[in-house]
Amino acid sequence: MKLAYWMYAGPAHIGTLRIASSFKNVHAIMHAPLGDDYFNVMRSMLERERNFTPVTASVVDRHVLARGSQEKVVDNITRKDQEEHPDLIILTPTCTSSILQEDLQNFVERAQLDAKGDVMLADVNHYRVNELQAADRTLQQIVQFYIEKARKKGELPEGKTEKPSVNIIGISTLGFHNQHDCTELKRLMADLGLEVNAVIPEGASVHELKNLPRAWFNLCPYRELGLATAKYLEEQFGTPCVDITPMGVVETARCIRKIQQVINAQGADVDYEEFINNQTLYVSQAAWFSRSIDCQNLTGKKAVVFGDSTHAAAMTKILSREMGIHVVWAGTYCKYDADWFREQVSEYCDEVIITEDHGAIGDAIARVEPSAIFGTQMERHVGKRLDIPCGVIAAPIHIQNFPIGYKPFMGYEGTNQVADLVYNSFTLGMEDHLLEIFGGHDTKEVITKGISAESDLSWTKDGLAELNKIPGFVRGKVKRNTEKFARERGIGNINAEVLYAAKEAVGA
Amino acid sequence: MTVAESQALTFDCETGNYHTFCPISCVAWLYQKIEDSFFLVIGTKTCGYFLQNAMGVMIFAEPRYAMAELEEGDISAKLNDYEELKRLCTQIKRDRNPSVIVWIGTCTTEIIKMDLEGLAPKLEAELGIPIVVARANGLDYAFTQGEDTVLAAMAARCPDKAPVAQTEKEERGLSKLLNFGKKKEEIVQEESEYVAHPPLVLFGSLPDPVVTQLTLELKKQGIKVSGWLPAKRFTELPVLEEGYYVCGVNPFLSRTATTLMRRRKCKLIGAPFPIGPDGTRAWVEKICSVFNITPKGLDEREAKIWEGLEDYVKLIRGKSVFFMGDNLLEISLARFLVRCGMTVQEIGIPYMDKRYQAAELSMLEQACKDMGLPLPSIVEKPDNYNQIQRINERKPDLVITGMAHANPLEARGINTKWSVEFTFAQIHGFSNARDILELVTRPLRRNNNLKDLGWDKLVKEAHV
Numbered sequence: 001m002k003l004a005y006w007m008y009a010g011p012a013h014i015g016t017l018r019i020a021s022s023f024k025n026v027h028a029i030m031h032a033p034l035g036d037d038y039f040n041v042m043r044s045m046l047e048r049e050r051n052f053t054p055v056t057a058s059v060v061d062r063h064v065l066a067r068g069s070q071e072k073v074v075d076n077i078t079r080k081d082q083e084e085h086p087d088l089i090i091l092t093p094t095c096t097s098s099i100l101q102e103d104l105q106n107f108v109e110r111a112q113l114d115a116k117g118d119v120m121l122a123d124v125n126h127y128r129v130n131e132l133q134a135a136d137r138t139l140q141q142i143v144q145f146y147i148e149k150a151r152k153k154g155e156l157p158e159g160k161t162e163k164p165s166v167n168i169i170g171i172s173t174l175g176f177h178n179q180h181d182c183t184e185l186k187r188l189m190a191d192l193g194l195e196v197n198a199v200i201p202e203g204a205s206v207h208e209l210k211n212l213p214r215a216w217f218n219l220c221p222y223r224e225l226g227l228a229t230a231k232y233l234e235e236q237f238g239t240p241c242v243d244i245t246p247m248g249v250v251e252t253a254r255c256i257r258k259i260q261q262v263i264n265a266q267g268a269d270v271d272y273e274e275f276i277n278n279q280t281l282y283v284s285q286a287a288w289f290s291r292s293i294d295c296q297n298l299t300g301k302k303a304v305v306f307g308d309s310t311h312a313a314a315m316t317k318i319l320s321r322e323m324g325i326h327v328v329w330a331g332t333y334c335k336y337d338a339d340w341f342r343e344q345v346s347e348y349c350d351e352v353i354i355t356e357d358h359g360a361i362g363d364a365i366a367r368v369e370p371s372a373i374f375g376t377q378m379e380r381h382v383g384k385r386l387d388i389p390c391g392v393i394a395a396p397i398h399i400q401n402f403p404i405g406y407k408p409f410m411g412y413e414g415t416n417q418v419a420d421l422v423y424n425s426f427t428l429g430m431e432d433h434l435l436e437i438f439g440g441h442d443t444k445e446v447i448t449k450g451i452s453a454e455s456d457l458s459w460t461k462d463g464l465a466e467l468n469k470i471p472g473f474v475r476g477k478v479k480r481n482t483e484k485f486a487r488e489r490g491i492g493n494i495n496a497e498v499l500y501a502a503k504e505a506v507g508a
Numbered sequence: 509m510t511v512a513e514s515q516a517l518t519f520d521c522e523t524g525n526y527h528t529f530c531p532i533s534c535v536a537w538l539y540q541k542i543e544d545s546f547f548l549v550i551g552t553k554t555c556g557y558f559l560q561n562a563m564g565v566m567i568f569a570e571p572r573y574a575m576a577e578l579e580e581g582d583i584s585a586k587l588n589d590y591e592e593l594k595r596l597c598t599q600i601k602r603d604r605n606p607s608v609i610v611w612i613g614t615c616t617t618e619i620i621k622m623d624l625e626g627l628a629p630k631l632e633a634e635l636g637i638p639i640v641v642a643r644a645n646g647l648d649y650a651f652t653q654g655e656d657t658v659l660a661a662m663a664a665r666c667p668d669k670a671p672v673a674q675t676e677k678e679e680r681g682l683s684k685l686l687n688f689g690k691k692k693e694e695i696v697q698e699e700s701e702y703v704a705h706p707p708l709v710l711f712g713s714l715p716d717p718v719v720t721q722l723t724l725e726l727k728k729q730g731i732k733v734s735g736w737l738p739a740k741r742f743t744e745l746p747v748l749e750e751g752y753y754v755c756g757v758n759p760f761l762s763r764t765a766t767t768l769m770r771r772r773k774c775k776l777i778g779a780p781f782p783i784g785p786d787g788t789r790a791w792v793e794k795i796c797s798v799f800n801i802t803p804k805g806l807d808e809r810e811a812k813i814w815e816g817l818e819d820y821v822k823l824i825r826g827k828s829v830f831f832m833g834d835n836l837l838e839i840s841l842a843r844f845l846v847r848c849g850m851t852v853q854e855i856g857i858p859y860m861d862k863r864y865q866a867a868e869l870s871m872l873e874q875a876c877k878d879m880g881l882p883l884p885s886i887v888e889k890p891d892n893y894n895q896i897q898r899i900n901e902r903k904p905d906l907v908i909t910g911m912a913h914a915n916p917l918e919a920r921g922i923n924t925k926w927s928v929e930f931t932f933a934q935i936h937g938f939s940n941a942r943d944i945l946e947l948v949t950r951p952l953r954r955n956n957n958l959k960d961l962g963w964d965k966l967v968k969e970a971h972v
């Protein structure tokens with residue numbers, strides 16, 4: 001057992017449902033107790049979805065516990081098949097159903113006898129994989145299912161498209177800024193003269209999947225979702241995969257060069273250098289931004305980065321390489337992919353942290369006191385408590401991270417958005433401090449900066465008054481140093497004298 | 509399903525394929541209500557994910573609840589449940605020092621048959637901290653029923669004797685000597701405001717302001733509320749002696765009511781619930797009648813409240829409403845809305861305890877007759893898919909529903925109100941009737957503002 005009240009990645013079935021609900025006309029049926037259909041609320045709320053989320057539950061209740069699901073699951077599948085005529089129904093196990101160990105595969109086979117659409121069991125183990133791994137796996141499973149189906153029927157199209165073309169793999173429901181990234185990537189492909197053969201899973205029909213082999217290459221913008229599918233397509237059809245996330249100026253260029261290499265190897269004759277140069281210097285503002293005086297002021301400022309592998313790695317590189325910001329530590333909660341992450345960011349930060357424990361991350365932030373945090377919603381709240389600005393760069397996210405305005409993180413417009421995000425985070429912090437230095441609104445009580453432990457020391461009135469005179473941005477540090485000083489000397493009450501004694505002791 | 513006017517309420521039962529919150533959500537309001545408690549939900553990532561997302565920003569406020577997240581070793585019994593729980597509860601005791609730890613059993617603990625009720629007393633003795641077990645799982649219960657399971661478990665912890673000796677001793681002490689005259693006078697005066705009646709304990713978790721309002725409402729009739737289950741602190745749970753009277757304030761508390769009657773030998777006052785001015789009045793009247801008190805001034809009080817509501821009632825009079833059903837408040841809310849002149853097309857409800865809600869049901873029937881409105885059909889364990897077909901047919905003016913269906917219905921030009929808000933808003937007593945209508949009329953008022961824009965249907969194909 002583990003004591004926890006916050007998790008970065010959701011349970012496995014959420015990943016499967018994200019894939020199912022991204023496709024057009026695919027329905028998911030969860031084998032789950034009442035109340036586990038919370039996914040529908042999230043989709044309807046966060047994405048402000050106009051349509052009913054195509055997810056229903058085959059409810060596991062006392063009767064199911066006593067006698068097994070028997071006909072229930074099969075009936076629910078065939079009923080949904082008649083009501084909505086989906087192309088595919090995915091039976092989704094949950095943590096509850098995986099302990100029941102019912103033969104769900106058997107239900108699927110029986111339901112398939114009556115159902116007009118296809119029926120499939122999502123192959124994920126709840127106690128082994130999380131939301132992201134399950135999503136990756138489910139997408140691969142669906143693609144494989146339809147490729148094999150087409151192959152059996154002899155409907156698999158031969159050869160590649162006439163012009164160089166690409167499959168964009170990994171755009172999904174409830175993904176962080178996925179919709180905007182998708183638009184930006186399509187635009188980038190158009191600028192490069194590439195046809196988009198397919199985008200999966202978002203908005204795709206399962207009938208299109210047999211056309212996937214026609215693309216010249218696959219683009220996997222996200223580390224977490226799509227690589228299993230790309231790997232499968234590479235094994236089956238030799239389709240090369242470009243898995244460089246085009247986020248940030250340098251990485252976008254690297255991604256485009258890789259695309260150039262991949263398609264030239266197949267007989268295209270393209271040279272994107274001119275395009276990259278033009279975009280970098282004149283179209284995207286990010287390169288100019290990093291040269292401007294504003295960005296100079298950010299030099300050596302401390303930041304920390306935490307998120308999923310894709311965004312945390314890309315962000316770390318942007319901050320360090322493109323803006324000269326000092327990334328004290330970078331971390332990810334994708335523990336299963338830790339080696340890749342380490343390899344990506346090691347040279348761009350002092351320390352790499354791999355953990356799923358939000359408490360450890362909170363403490364690590366409090367310890368280094370960065371000028372800005374780039375993290376998830378959890379880090380944003382840590383930042384609030386510590387008075388440190390935070391830019392949100394990865395899921396888990398709230399409704400405000402599903403903006404209606406166009407805000408991609410990828411491609412050249414993405415570099416502009418990221419530059420704004422970084423700059424706004426830092427300036428807001430600076431403004432705040434300047435206000436405090438010049439006595440702008442210094443009526444706040446001093447708050448404890450520790451995340452977990454309560455302080456065992458008390459401050460006297462005059463001690464607090466002195467502490468309040470210290471500018472906000474160093475106050476936390478002074479407070480902690482003083483408390484450390486007091487603790488070492490066994491002083492219980494901290495007054496003004498102790499504070500100054502501590503200050504002298506550290507030679508400040 | 510016909511809309512034809514029937515003579516009595518009709519009860520249907522569908523498939524139970526409906527959306528509601530998992531009952532473990534009760535920790536969200538109960539940990540806030542019971543200030544010295546700590547809620548430990550023993551479940552999986554799925555439970556945690558639900559809580560984390562459903563609680564929204566509350567999660568960041570260092571709440572006094574946590575997950576005991578079960579891992580593969582727990583499921584396969586490679587790890588010892590008792591040792592694991594002991595380790596976690598020791599940590600909780602050390603970090604938070606609560607007066608009670610409430611274990612919330614989940615679907616998983618049910619399926620693997622973890623004997624929480626058996627483990628708790630042992631661990632309680634070892635740690636020296638009360639451990640209350642509530643099995644609020646999605647296999648058996650819906651949403652607000654979670655509170656019912658917790659309160660039923662708490663009922664067993666209420667002291668069974670008032671600590672008489674101690675209060676007297678204290679009063680004889682120094683403090684009494686110091687302000688002797690004044691204090692005595694106050695006490696006498698205070699007691700004289702009440703009629704002599706057997707002790708009354710109310711059950712149901714309500715925000716403190718509402719507790720005060722309802723307590724004062726009864727005080728006006730000379731009725732003293734001896735205690736509330738739950739109280740603000742676990743250490744202040746009310747005394748429950750045999751023969752005490754108890755009365756519920758919420759419609760979803762049937763297990764608690766049963767426990768109070770059977771285990772604690774209390775007498776249950778079966779009243780409608782104090783939701784809406786009509787409900788509040790009937791609730792007070794019923795309690796008065798049990799104690800042989802003639803209620804004073806309730807006519808004027810109710811009339812005055814209705815007068816104050818008129819601007820809102822005007823907006824909904826003659827309109828129709830459809831409850832999809834997810835929190836068990838539906839019968840009471842429907843009854844109040846009928847009194848407001850709304851036609852109720854359907855009352856979906858997760859679970860219908862006809863005995864515990866008897867007074868409320870007959871009041872609903874009476875309201876429909878008085879207002880000359882058709883009796884609604886009550887659909888237990890509704891099927892959301894079928895309900896949406898019925899909504900498409902009958903085009904209600906307002907659908908009260910969960911968040912999963914609200915946006916899709918709005919996009920199809922149907923006004924919706926999110927049902928969960930009724931569980932978190934203050935809706936009890938005379939003075940909060942306005943808040944109910946504030947919620948009910950909000951979509952109508954909003955859409956009135958937008959109606960000239962012609963943006964009713966915002967989906968391309970109208971297929972549902």
